[in-house]
Amino acid sequence: MPIRVVLAKLGLDGHDRGIQVVARALRDAGMEVIYTGLWQTPEAVVRAVEDEDADVLGVSLLSGAHNTLIPVLMDMLRARGLAHVRVIVGGIIPEADIQKLAALGVAKVFTPGAGLTEIAEFVQRSVADRLKS
8 A cells, every 4th residue: 555645835835846846756656645735724734634544744834934833733633643644844944943843743854955765765764664663
């Protein structure tokens, strides 16, 4: 059964070329990818993760709102019984904030320049590790 990945642009950021490139790379790596589109709310993203029975949630943020939106998103995932879903974040994230996001439960933060193969391999390893536990 292929890995199911929901990808979302959280908040008001309107740039989605990067997430579309990542979506293609994950599909090419054999994953089922559901891209929810631009301007998503945490509520809509959590609903998509639940509806799609996702293994992984990938969130792209270029707006600087990660310290506001990601904590809300992570709390909502836990509240809906979705803490097992691996969350990855990509975008413009200052180095100082990466540890804060990890402490919230984000599995990995990919900043600009991350390789597509690196992202796909991380997703595959992350899901395999979860299934072993």
